[in-house]
Amino acid sequence: MEVPEIESVRWFFTERGEHLDAALKTQAHVHAPAEGFLGKYVFSLDHKVIGKQYYALALVSVFVGMVLSWLMRFHLVWPNAKIPGLEIIAKTGAPGGIITPEYYLSLLTMHGTLMVFFVLTNAPFAGFGNYFLPIQIGAEDMAFPRFNMMSFWTTFVAFLVLITAFFIPDGPPISGWTAYAPLSAVGKDAGPGLGWGQNLWVISIALFCVGQLLGSLNFIATTLDLRAKGMTLMRMPISTWAWFITSAIGLLAFAVLLPACLLLLLDRMAGTSFFIPSGLVVSDRLQNHAGGSPLLWQHLFWFFGHPEVYIAILPAVGIVSHVLTNSLRKPLLSAKVIIYSMMSIGFLSWMVWGHHMFVSGMNPFSSLLFSFPTLTITIPATIITLIWLGSLYGANLQLNSASFFALGFISMFVSGGVSGFFLAQPSIDMYLHATYFVVGHFHMVMGVAAIFAIFSGTYFWFPKMTGRMMNETLGMLHFWITFVGTYCIFMPFHYLGLVGNVRRYSSFVDDFMPALMPLHKFITIAALTTGAAQFIFLFNLVYSRFRGKPASDNPWKGTSLEWSIPSPPPWNNFGGDRPVVYHDPYQYGLKGSTGDFIMQTSPEKILNE
Amino acid sequence: MASTIQSPIALPRRSDSARGSESGIWIALFAITMSFAAFISALFIRQASSDWTHIAAPPILFGSTAVLLISSLMLDISRRQMGTKSATYIKEGNKGLVFLAATLFLGLAFVVGQCLAWRNLAAQGLYLATNPNSSFFYVLTGVHALHVLGGIAALAYLFLQLVVGNSARRNLVNGVVVYWHFMAALWVFLLVVIWERL
Numbered sequence: 001m002e003v004p005e006i007e008s009v010r011w012f013f014t015e016r017g018e019h020l021d022a023a024l025k026t027q028a029h030v031h032a033p034a035e036g037f038l039g040k041y042v043f044s045l046d047h048k049v050i051g052k053q054y055y056a057l058a059l060v061s062v063f064v065g066m067v068l069s070w071l072m073r074f075h076l077v078w079p080n081a082k083i084p085g086l087e088i089i090a091k092t093g094a095p096g097g098i099i100t101p102e103y104y105l106s107l108l109t110m111h112g113t114l115m116v117f118f119v120l121t122n123a124p125f126a127g128f129g130n131y132f133l134p135i136q137i138g139a140e141d142m143a144f145p146r147f148n149m150m151s152f153w154t155t156f157v158a159f160l161v162l163i164t165a166f167f168i169p170d171g172p173p174i175s176g177w178t179a180y181a182p183l184s185a186v187g188k189d190a191g192p193g194l195g196w197g198q199n200l201w202v203i204s205i206a207l208f209c210v211g212q213l214l215g216s217l218n219f220i221a222t223t224l225d226l227r228a229k230g231m232t233l234m235r236m237p238i239s240t241w242a243w244f245i246t247s248a249i250g251l252l253a254f255a256v257l258l259p260a261c262l263l264l265l266l267d268r269m270a271g272t273s274f275f276i277p278s279g280l281v282v283s284d285r286l287q288n289h290a291g292g293s294p295l296l297w298q299h300l301f302w303f304f305g306h307p308e309v310y311i312a313i314l315p316a317v318g319i320v321s322h323v324l325t326n327s328l329r330k331p332l333l334s335a336k337v338i339i340y341s342m343m344s345i346g347f348l349s350w351m352v353w354g355h356h357m358f359v360s361g362m363n364p365f366s367s368l369l370f371s372f373p374t375l376t377i378t379i380p381a382t383i384i385t386l387i388w389l390g391s392l393y394g395a396n397l398q399l400n401s402a403s404f405f406a407l408g409f410i411s412m413f414v415s416g417g418v419s420g421f422f423l424a425q426p427s428i429d430m431y432l433h434a435t436y437f438v439v440g441h442f443h444m445v446m447g448v449a450a451i452f453a454i455f456s457g458t459y460f461w462f463p464k465m466t467g468r469m470m471n472e473t474l475g476m477l478h479f480w481i482t483f484v485g486t487y488c489i490f491m492p493f494h495y496l497g498l499v500g501n502v503r504r505y506s507s508f509v510d511d512f513m514p515a516l517m518p519l520h521k522f523i524t525i526a527a528l529t530t531g532a533a534q535f536i537f538l539f540n541l542v543y544s545r546f547r548g549k550p551a552s553d554n555p556w557k558g559t560s561l562e563w564s565i566p567s568p569p570p571w572n573n574f575g576g577d578r579p580v581v582y583h584d585p586y587q588y589g590l591k592g593s594t595g596d597f598i599m600q601t602s603p604e605k606i607l608n609e
Numbered sequence: 610m611a612s613t614i615q616s617p618i619a620l621p622r623r624s625d626s627a628r629g630s631e632s633g634i635w636i637a638l639f640a641i642t643m644s645f646a647a648f649i650s651a652l653f654i655r656q657a658s659s660d661w662t663h664i665a666a667p668p669i670l671f672g673s674t675a676v677l678l679i680s681s682l683m684l685d686i687s688r689r690q691m692g693t694k695s696a697t698y699i700k701e702g703n704k705g706l707v708f709l710a711a712t713l714f715l716g717l718a719f720v721v722g723q724c725l726a727w728r729n730l731a732a733q734g735l736y737l738a739t740n741p742n743s744s745f746f747y748v749l750t751g752v753h754a755l756h757v758l759g760g761i762a763a764l765a766y767l768f769l770q771l772v773v774g775n776s777a778r779r780n781l782v783n784g785v786v787v788y789w790h791f792m793a794a795l796w797v798f799l800l801v802v803i804w805e806r807l
Contacts, residue, residue, distance in 0.1 A: 144633060213640055221632045251636065255643035259752075263651060266748070271738035274655060291660030291741060296651055303647075 033571045043153075045145035046571055050152050051131030052465065057152075057159060058123035062451075063538075064163075065114040066531050068107045073524040075099040075107075077517065079507050092192065093171045102192045104506035105174035109193075110165070112177030113201065115447060117208050118159055120312035123454045124319060125250070126155070126215050129243040131465065133219060135562045136240045138228025138579040140572050143221035147214045155211035162204035165197045173198040176504070178305065179205075181275030181297035182287075185267040189283045202265050209258040212250050219247035228561070230581035234336065235600070237560045237585040238325075241339045242318020245346045246311050252350075253307040260300035267292070298360055302353035309446050310349045313413075314342055316453030317384060320406045323460045324388060326558050327403035328395035329596055330589035333387045341380035348377045358426045359433045367426040374424040378417070385414060396589075401475030402556075405456035408483050409449050415487075416445025419494060434504070437497020440490045448486050455482075455537070462541075463555045467567045468548030474540040478533060485530030492519050557597055560585050564601045634784035638791050641756065645795065648752070649802060652745050656806060664742045666803050667729035673722030674800055677757075680715030681793040683708045684764075684786055697776040709768050712789070716761045723754045742807045749799050753792070760789050 034040045041049060071083065082097040093103030130148065134141055142148045165172040173193040175184040179201065188195030223236070223244045236244070263274040267289070275297045276289035317338075325332050332338065354362060354370030388410055397403065419441040422428045432438060455478075462470045501508070501516055508516065554563040561581070565574055581600045590606065592598035598606060655661070687708030692701040700706060727747065730736075735743040763785045770777040 143629065147633075217633060217636045217640070220636050221629075225629065225632050251640050252643045255640040256647040259644050259647040259651070262752075263748070266737070266744070272744040273660075273738070273741065274651065274744065278660070291655075291658040293654055293658065296654045299654065300647060300651065 043149060045141070045149055047130050047134050047142045047145065047148060048465075048569065048573075050148050051127050051129070053152050054122050054130060054155070055127035057156060058119045058127055058454075059538075059541075061114045061118035061122070061159065063534070065111050065119060066534065068111040068114070070528060070531055071099065072104060072107050072111065073527045075104050075506060076508075077521045077524045089166060090171060092169070099506075101506040102174055103171065105176075105191075105504065106172040106193050106197075108504060109174055109176050109201070110162070110172045113162060113205075116177055116308065116312070117205065118155075118162075120446065120450050121212065121250075121308070122155065124315035124450055124457070125243065125246050125311060126151075126212070128239075128319060128454075128457050128461070129219060129246075129315060130215075132461065132562055133240055133243050134222060134226070135565070135569065135573055136237050136560055137223060137226060137231050138561050138574065138581060139222060139226035140574065142218045143225055144218050148218050151211045151214035151218065153211075154207055154214065158204045158207035158211060161200050161207060165193070165200045168196055168200070170195045170197045173201045175201075178301055179264070179297075180301075181264065181267070181294045182277065182280055182282075182292070185264060185275045185292075185297070186280065186282050186287050186289070187268055189285050189287070199265070199268060202261050202268065206258055206261040206265070209254040209261065212254045213258070216247040216250035216254070219243055220251065223247075228579045228581055231600075234339075235581055235584055237318075237322055238335055238338055239315070239318040239322040242314045242316075242321075242342060245342050246314045246318075249307045249314070249346050249349060250311050253304045253311065256300060257304035260297065260304065263300075264297065295357075295360060295362070298357050299353070302356045303350075305356065306353040307346075307349040309442075310345055312446050312450045314345065316409065316450040317342060319453045319457040319460075320409045321384075321388070322560070323402050323406045323456050324391070325586045325588065326460070326556050327398045327400070327406065328391055328588070329398065330391070330395050331586045332391045335584070335586055338384050338387055341383045344380045345377060348373050348380075352377065355424060355429075358429045364426065371424055371426055375421070378421065378424075381413075381417060385410060385417075398556075400459070401470065401472060401479055402456050402460035404476070404479045404483075405452050405459060408479065409452040409456060411483075412444050412449035412452055412486065415491075416441055416443070416449060420445060432497055434502055435497035436493040436501045436503055439503050440493025440497060443493070444486075444490050448490065452482075455479075458541070460556065461562070462544065462548075463551030464562055464567045464569070466545050466548070467551055468544050468546075469551045469555065470544040470548060471540050474536055478536045478540065481533035481536070482530060485526055485533065488526035489523055489530060492523055495519070557595060559583075559587050559597050559599050561600055564599055629780045630778065631780040631784040631787070634788050638788070641791075641795075644752075645749075645799075648745075648749060652749075652802070652806060655741050655745070658741065660741060662740050662742055664730070664733075664735055664740075664746060664807055666746075666800075666807065667726040669722055669726050669729060670800060670803070673719045673726070674796065676715050676722060677719045677793050677796055680712045680719065681790050683715060684712040684789050687712060688782060688786055691771075691782075693779060694776075696779050698771075698779055698782045699776045700771045706768070706771055709764065709771070713761060713764045713768060716757060716764065716789075720754055720757055720761070723750050726750065746803060746807050749803065753796060753799055756795075757792050760785070760792055763788065 034044055034046060044050060071086070074081065074083065080098060083094065083099065084097055086094040086099070087097045090103055093100055093106055099107070130142070170188070171193045173179070173184070174191050175194065175198060179198070183190050184194065184198055186194070223240065227236070266272040267274050267276055271288070273289040273292040275294055276287060276292040277294060278290040280287040280289065321332065321335070321338055351373040352370055354366055355374045358367045419437065423432060423438060423441055459470055459475055462468070496516060496519065499512070499516065501513065508514065551567050553565065553567050556563070561579060564579065579601050582603050583598060583600050583606060585600055587598040587606060589596055590598065592602070592604060598604050687705045688698070690701070690705035690708060691698040693699070727750070730743060730746065737744055737747045767777050767782060767785060
């Protein structure tokens with residue numbers, strides 16, 4: 001009986017092995033090292049270079065977006081002040097350097113678009129994900145390196161198309177990052193920037209969708225197919241899980257936004273009426289469209305838009321969990337529960353888009369239907385937060401820039417999340433809708449929180465990516481100014497919203513608003529200061545890249561696969577070997593042969609694993 | 610806290626299977642399904658409007674449907690005619706190639722059929738912006754035809770590989786076959802929507 005069994009086992013291994021070897025030889029992810037400047041740094045197939053390209057694009061976008069927010073804050077409190085040089089870029093938008101109310105809306109639209117798409121999607125998901133997902137699962141590269149390269153360059157073209165809107169006579173669109181129809185659909189009658197500016201916006205976002213679809217497809221295929229020996233799904237680090245879940249959301253969400261953009265473009269350029277209703281008069285002109293539904297755009301947009309929020313925040317949750325576990329020097333109370341919670345957030349994200357539309361004229365019963373799953377999302381989100389906080393107990397917390405930003409993330413996530421309870425309920429949202437309360441809410445929970453995770457990830461992984469440490473003193477300075485500054489900016493937003501300060505207004509002319517001006521001035525000063533502090537980070541990034549202290553392969557005593565290879569990693573990550581994984585990713589706080597941790601690649605046996 | 614001893618432990622089964630292109634195609638199908646779901650939901654919301662009318666679907670659509678379904682069958686026969694060796698399909702004789710060429714030809718015929726359907730509509734004075742029904746007709750058939758053209762490009766690539774190199778990667782062939790069947794099934798669904806709703 002035993003001989004055939006052994007035979008069958010051997011047959012299984014050889015057949016399977018041959019199949020694998022042959023497959024691997026033809027598999028696209030095994031490619032030769034790149035040669036020449038173009039191949040190495042520009043049209044690179046290397047997931048690490050592509051990750052850094054995404055990160056760099058996000059960095060440029062975030063500083064552009066930040067300057068736009070400065071201009072907005074400046075205009076709000078000093079509406080008649082001259083901004084020298086602005087008239088060169090915006091001849092009609094800022095004649096003589098003074099921002100017009102319309103140009104304020106242009107700034108607002110471009111700030112939102114840049115931040116949501118090109119920063120919050122690009123950096124934590126596409127940037128870090130590209131760099132570390134293949135390494136953390138023990139792969140040499142992504143499943144489809146060519147698609148990966150196309151994904152970045154499509155995104156880059158999308159960025160250029162969007163930025164072009166600043167330099168055309170029409171100027172950037174004024175319809176907000178949500179591009180609500182019919183304002184966004186009827187063309188130049190509706191205001192400055194809604195001619196070619198809006199066209200460029202729609203084309204840019206459509207291209208962005210294509211880039212993200214290619215990227216998401218790649219992430220999923222890579223995670224499913226290219227895991228190293230022993231790397232079961234539950235042995236993947238939380239960050240990898242976050243990127244994996246996010247790519248599933250991204251694949252389906254951007255697949256909805258792309259058709260929506262196509263329909264909007266047809267309304268604008270081909271005369272169709274998907275979103276433009278009958279009898280619409282804009283600027284005294286009857287629009288030659290009929291029967292369209294403006295609500296349809298809102299449905300399509302938010303069906304993408306709400307999952308997009310989780311595309312921004314889930315990778316942040318993953319990065320923070322990964323960094324935090326390392327800094328605590330002990331496992332989280334339950335990594336598994338965090339993963340399951342992220343899955344349920346991902347699932348619920350599809351059922352809540354209507355909570356953006358409580359005042360849109362939707363049936364009030366629908367509002368109730370959307371309110372319930374929205375409130376339900378707070379359950380997994382709270383579970384994740386409690387696991388982080390509970391894990392702090394008895395931890396040997398390492399104090400450094402990475403862990404401070406991770407803790408700062410938790411603070412932002414909770415502060416911003418709590419205001420979500422209010423907005424999730426239709427009766428309260430009716431009052432708070434379109435006020436600064438909403439702006440404060442999403443800036444904290446989605447914007448700044450995700451940015452904190454990006455910072456945390458940067459301080460944590462910089463040694464791996466460059467082979468040099470970042471400066472800790474500058475890092476701490478950067479953290480404290482940013483942390484305090486962010487609260488100074490966004491906490492008052494909530495109070496402004498409660499007293500009825502509406503958003504998207506370029507000046508406050510109603511009787512009750514002048515009394516709020518001192519608070520607005522305080523916010524503007526805080527925004528200018530906090531923004532300026534980001535140049536400390538930029539300096540640290542550039543300085544450390546060239547002059548930083550050389551980093552060892554594993555400076556943070558980490559356990560996951562990225563710490564088992566040289567810093568920076570060679571072009572094929574593991575030097576041609578296929579790593580073998582023996583453990584769960586977070587074996588901290590035990591007595592291993594190398595210290596208080598055991599790496600995933602270490603064959604040491606752990607009792608009670 | 611657990612203590613450790615130095616000894617290797619048994620490994621769990623390797624989950625790696627190098628499915629490559631085939632997984633890529635399956636994942637892409639989810640995205641494509643979602644895109645068409647978006648178009649169809651847009652259609653269902655838009656039809657509530659008072660300017661929603663009815664357009665007569667051009668009869669040639671039934672011809673092109675038959676063409677696409679037969680092409681799907683041809684592609685499956687073509688795959689069955691080829692030999693397999695570990696991770697590749699090998700051209701064994703020319704039978705497989707003939708059926709693959711037939712698939713390619715029928716696929717192109719389908720796209721030509723769609724073009725004729727558009728000309729038929731235009732001859733009735735129905736253009737993209739004429740009414741919501743014609744808008745949806747052009748959008749749905751147009752986006753589907755674009756996807757079919759993508760499939761035709763992939764089929765042509767496979768054809769060249771088999772002619773020049775005698776073999777093609779198994780996961781790529783399987784992926785393209787799945788994609789092509791999916792396009793046929795999607796078209797039947799779209800035809801029902803067009804027939805029932807437009």
